[in-house]
Amino acid sequence: MRPLLELKDLHVHLGTLYIIQGVNFRVHEGENLAILGRNGAGKTTLLKSIMGILKPSKGSIKFRGRDITGARLHERARMGIGYVPDTRRIFGSLTVRENLLLGAAGIDKKIIPERLEFVLKIFPDLAKLMNHKARNLSGGQQQMLNIARIIVNPHRRLLLVDEPTEGLSPLYVKRISEAFEVLTREGVTIILVETKPLLVKRITKRYVILSHGKIVKEGDSGELFENPEIMRRYIGVEMRGG
Amino acid sequence: MSLETLIVAIVDGIALGATLFMISSGLSLIFGLMGIVNFAHGSLFMLGAYIGYEVFSSTNSLALGLAAATASMSLLGGTIESGLLKRKSGDVLGQALITIGVMLLLDRTAWIIWGETTYKWVPDSLKGVIELGGIIFYEYRLFLIAFGAVIAAAVFSFLKYTNYGTIIRAAIEDREMVEALGIDVRKTFTITFILGSGLAGLGGAVLVPWLGVYPTLGITYLLYAFAIVVIGGIGSFTGTLAASLLVGVTQQLAAYYVPWLAEATIFILMLAVLLLRPEGLVRG
Amino acid sequence: MLTLPAIIHYTGFTRLTGILTSIFILSLYSLSFSILLGYLGLLNFGHALFFGLGGYTTAYALNYMGAPYMAAILASLLVGAISGIALSFIVRRVFHGVPFAFISLAVMLIVYFLYRKRELRLLSGGEQGINLVVPGSMKAVIFSETLVILGAFVVASSVVRAVIASRPLRRGSTAFAPLALAGVVAVLLANSWYIEELSLESPALRITPNYYFLSLNLLVLSYLFTKRLVESPVGRVWLAIRENEQRASALGFDVFKYKALAMAMAGSMAALAGSLYAPFTFNINPDKAFSPLVSVYAIIYSIIGGVWTPLGPILGTGFVVFLERLLADYTGKWSTIIVGAVFIAVMYAMPRGLAGLLEKAPRLRRGR
Numbered sequence: 001m002r003p004l005l006e007l008k009d010l011h012v013h014l015g016t017l018y019i020i021q022g023v024n025f026r027v028h029e030g031e032n033l034a035i036l037g038r039n040g041a042g043k044t045t046l047l048k049s050i051m052g053i054l055k056p057s058k059g060s061i062k063f064r065g066r067d068i069t070g071a072r073l074h075e076r077a078r079m080g081i082g083y084v085p086d087t088r089r090i091f092g093s094l095t096v097r098e099n100l101l102l103g104a105a106g107i108d109k110k111i112i113p114e115r116l117e118f119v120l121k122i123f124p125d126l127a128k129l130m131n132h133k134a135r136n137l138s139g140g141q142q143q144m145l146n147i148a149r150i151i152v153n154p155h156r157r158l159l160l161v162d163e164p165t166e167g168l169s170p171l172y173v174k175r176i177s178e179a180f181e182v183l184t185r186e187g188v189t190i191i192l193v194e195t196k197p198l199l200v201k202r203i204t205k206r207y208v209i210l211s212h213g214k215i216v217k218e219g220d221s222g223e224l225f226e227n228p229e230i231m232r233r234y235i236g237v238e239m240r241g242g
Numbered sequence: 243m244s245l246e247t248l249i250v251a252i253v254d255g256i257a258l259g260a261t262l263f264m265i266s267s268g269l270s271l272i273f274g275l276m277g278i279v280n281f282a283h284g285s286l287f288m289l290g291a292y293i294g295y296e297v298f299s300s301t302n303s304l305a306l307g308l309a310a311a312t313a314s315m316s317l318l319g320g321t322i323e324s325g326l327l328k329r330k331s332g333d334v335l336g337q338a339l340i341t342i343g344v345m346l347l348l349d350r351t352a353w354i355i356w357g358e359t360t361y362k363w364v365p366d367s368l369k370g371v372i373e374l375g376g377i378i379f380y381e382y383r384l385f386l387i388a389f390g391a392v393i394a395a396a397v398f399s400f401l402k403y404t405n406y407g408t409i410i411r412a413a414i415e416d417r418e419m420v421e422a423l424g425i426d427v428r429k430t431f432t433i434t435f436i437l438g439s440g441l442a443g444l445g446g447a448v449l450v451p452w453l454g455v456y457p458t459l460g461i462t463y464l465l466y467a468f469a470i471v472v473i474g475g476i477g478s479f480t481g482t483l484a485a486s487l488l489v490g491v492t493q494q495l496a497a498y499y500v501p502w503l504a505e506a507t508i509f510i511l512m513l514a515v516l517l518l519r520p521e522g523l524v525r526g
Numbered sequence: 527m528l529t530l531p532a533i534i535h536y537t538g539f540t541r542l543t544g545i546l547t548s549i550f551i552l553s554l555y556s557l558s559f560s561i562l563l564g565y566l567g568l569l570n571f572g573h574a575l576f577f578g579l580g581g582y583t584t585a586y587a588l589n590y591m592g593a594p595y596m597a598a599i600l601a602s603l604l605v606g607a608i609s610g611i612a613l614s615f616i617v618r619r620v621f622h623g624v625p626f627a628f629i630s631l632a633v634m635l636i637v638y639f640l641y642r643k644r645e646l647r648l649l650s651g652g653e654q655g656i657n658l659v660v661p662g663s664m665k666a667v668i669f670s671e672t673l674v675i676l677g678a679f680v681v682a683s684s685v686v687r688a689v690i691a692s693r694p695l696r697r698g699s700t701a702f703a704p705l706a707l708a709g710v711v712a713v714l715l716a717n718s719w720y721i722e723e724l725s726l727e728s729p730a731l732r733i734t735p736n737y738y739f740l741s742l743n744l745l746v747l748s749y750l751f752t753k754r755l756v757e758s759p760v761g762r763v764w765l766a767i768r769e770n771e772q773r774a775s776a777l778g779f780d781v782f783k784y785k786a787l788a789m790a791m792a793g794s795m796a797a798l799a800g801s802l803y804a805p806f807t808f809n810i811n812p813d814k815a816f817s818p819l820v821s822v823y824a825i826i827y828s829i830i831g832g833v834w835t836p837l838g839p840i841l842g843t844g845f846v847v848f849l850e851r852l853l854a855d856y857t858g859k860w861s862t863i864i865v866g867a868v869f870i871a872v873m874y875a876m877p878r879g880l881a882g883l884l885e886k887a888p889r890l891r892r893g894r
């Protein structure tokens with residue numbers, strides 16, 4: 001079967017710093033992947049390179065069989081890659097509705113109401129905030145908007161999600177984790193950067209561990225839960241459940 | 243220092259502010275969206291004024307002159323963007339420097355064509371004065387205020403209710419994220435330049451019946467517009483509108499009461515904002 | 527170069543001496559601008575402030591205080607350095623990019639618009655400006671000035687070393703080779719002997735050859751000083767700051783101190799140019815001193831020449847001034863338009879400016 005995403009020998013520099021030092025992996029449709037690693041391991045850099053925000057210095061990225069290494073950011077988004085950044089980069093001076101409509105740019109106008117309904121079913125909290133300026137939302141609400149803005153577009157096939165539950169209360173963590181399950185059922189594939197093992201286990205099938213820009217271990221997500229030693233050794237995270 | 247003088251100064255200041263908004267709003271959008279400090283913007287304002295004057299005086303129609311100035315400067319602005327700046331995309335310093343070259347070219351060309359004379363033309367229908375509560379107001383300056391309000395409302399509607407407007411507002415905040423949603427922000431650059439340049443040309447032309455047009459008009463109003471953009475906050479519609487009125491009124495009040503400080507007050511204001519609140523007075 | 531004025535003088539083509547003198551003076555000015563842009567990435571929209579302060583300081587010293595010309599020049603150097611440091615403190619919190627450019631522009635414009643006001647004409651001479659009492663015999667001035675400025679640079683060098691002493695730097699070639707230095711000084715001083723023959727003419731005619739030598743001497747000295755400085759450890763720190771300020775700071779360099787140092791140096795060099803330009807043109811007024819156009823010309827000269835080497839702005843100034851003044855005879859009013867077009871063309875075709883043409887072939891391949 002043709003993989004959805006394939007990275008071959010990817011190297012990325014930030015200025016003079018050598019961050020991603022030869023990463024290879026394949027992600028098949030429906031086979032959600034977790035990327036784990038300590039702070040500064042290069043997880044965010046890797047996601048940004050897949051999205052096209054950063055240019056790799058070497059290697060190639062294939063999406064649905066097409067080489068997209070040289071494609072521009074908005075072109076990759078059009079092909080079906082969505083990016084949920086770690087710092088919530090919502091448009092603060094725009095309303096929630098405007099944020100969502102930007103996310104729906106380029107789709108058939110007729111299906112927009114239906115898509116809005118879809119995301120509001122996943123994140124009902126946003127429904128009553130539609131005409132509020134996004135900067136006035138709470139942190140958790142902003143994170144929901146951050147995700148909703150991407151998935152309102154039905155063409156997204158691959159979601160790159162960077163630490164979505166960082167700093168959120170358990171209620172919001174639950175909402176967001178449910179949202180990912182719905183999306184997975186809808187046929188969206190997710191690459192998730194996370195540190196909460198329970199979430200990783202619920203949402204992803206496989207994991208890779210990144211250390212100093214290289215993949216040092218990979219396996220099935222279930223074993224992370226059964227074998228807490230892995231998390232301690234590679235990531236320095238004590239098992240704390242959810 | 244009578245109340246009457248004070249009111250007249252404030253009304254004149256608002257009228258000036260209305261014109262200042264027309265030159266500053268485009269500059270602010272271009273700066274906010276593309277990161278370009280556009281030095282040619284004042285030259286477009288001045289060329290708009292000259293073209294407006296030529297059409298005013300040959301057709302005797304205010305509307306035709308304003309339309310001609312707006313259309314020709316839109317065209318020129320679009321040409322500058324797609325012909326010169328696009329090729330340097332990503333290099334904002336290089337782009338700013340190119341606009342300095344364009345400014346030199348345009349200002350000098352205007353000087354060769356029109357020379358040192360100040361040209362002025364007033365429409366017959368707005369030549370008079372109106373007396374309100376014992377105070378005499380010039381009709382044309384009142385017209386400027388009304389006209390400015392209409393233009394501000396139009397710009398606001400464009401930014402608020404059109405797709406391009408929404409994209410421009412979002413991209414001023416975070417261009418990369420707009421592109422990550424699948425939108426090619428570069429496509430809005432030419433539109434923004436056309437719109438901003440048209441507004442500048444319109445602002446120049448509409449000022450002719452009051453202050454006339456002369457060779458240093460472009461650089462003078464460019465500097466005012468720089469101050470306004472900085473004071474209002476780069477890329478902010480509300481900020482630009484508020485700062486235009488603030489600068490217009492401050493300038494007129496200073497001109498009446500402390501003439502030796504008149505223009506300097508604007509730049510003292512600009513300096514104060516840069517030092518105390520570098521992001522400008524208004525956010526988003 | 528050295529005997530040129532004498533030859534020109536006797537062949538009657540004195541205008542060329544004047545143009546060359548303008549080039550030397552304006553090169554000093556654009557050189558000072560390029561140090562900030564090329565080595566620190568600081569685009570100074572208000573650079574004319576320093577130039578104008580130099581010009582006005584000289585006017586005050588000569589006209590109001592009857593000071594000798596040499597004292598006027600030294601006062602200008604001092605005023606330039608102080609205003610550079612003062613501006614550094616004003617922008618301290620936002621010492622980079624657009625905020626810096628706009629703050630320096632705002633400061634210059636405040637001074638400009640105040641100086642243009644009738645109410646302040648005692649200070650500024652109004653829009654007409656101040657007509658300078660031009661110094662008479664210049665031979666002694668040029669002779670001693672060259673020595674004094676040289677001394678000032680030596681003092682400046684030790685100040686530089688004192689300022690950065692807080693951090694150990696790899697000792698590079700921080701000293702002139704004394705012999706080469708002696709040679710340069712001897713040649714520069716020899717210049718002043720030409721004045722003897724030329725000064726027989728009327729004072730108005732005498733001014734040009736005098737200023738030719740004086741400004742040539744000062745330009746050569748300033749160029750050598752700048753070149754040595756940018757190739758020294760200080761210049762390397764400047765470049766490191768331009769590339770990545772956080773990193774330079776993380777490496778332990780006091781970024782503000784290095785920037786303020788460059789501002790002091792650029793300020794005094796621009797003021798020196800103003801101090802030469804005012805008496806050379808017999809007059810200083812707000813438009814010649816502080817106007818935005820004067821700042822714009824610093825940008826034009828520097829970019830056309832290339833800001834990555836001290837030679838660039840000198841080439842650029844020479845090229846543009848020749849184009850504007852000499853070709854004005856043939857192209858008339860259009861010369862400025864040609865300059866604008868050349869400027870834009872250079873932006874596309876020669877990102878490293880005229881100085882890029884002098885590079886060795888291997889450097890060129892590296893692209894922009």
Ligand SMILES: Nc1ncnc2c1ncn2[C@@H]1O[C@H](COP(=O)(O)OP(=O)(O)O)[C@@H](O)[C@H]1O
Pocket residue numbers: 014015017019037038039040041042043044045046
């Ligand atoms: N803008 C930047 N400039 C320089 N270095 C950076 C920048 N962003 C991140 N880094 C460095 O790159 C490395 C990888 O960062 P990142 O990809 O954010 O790691 P992670 O997301 O795994 O925590 C870190 O060492 C970080 O310090």
Ligand SMILES: [Mg+2]
Pocket residue numbers: 043044045086
């Ligand atoms: Mg990260």
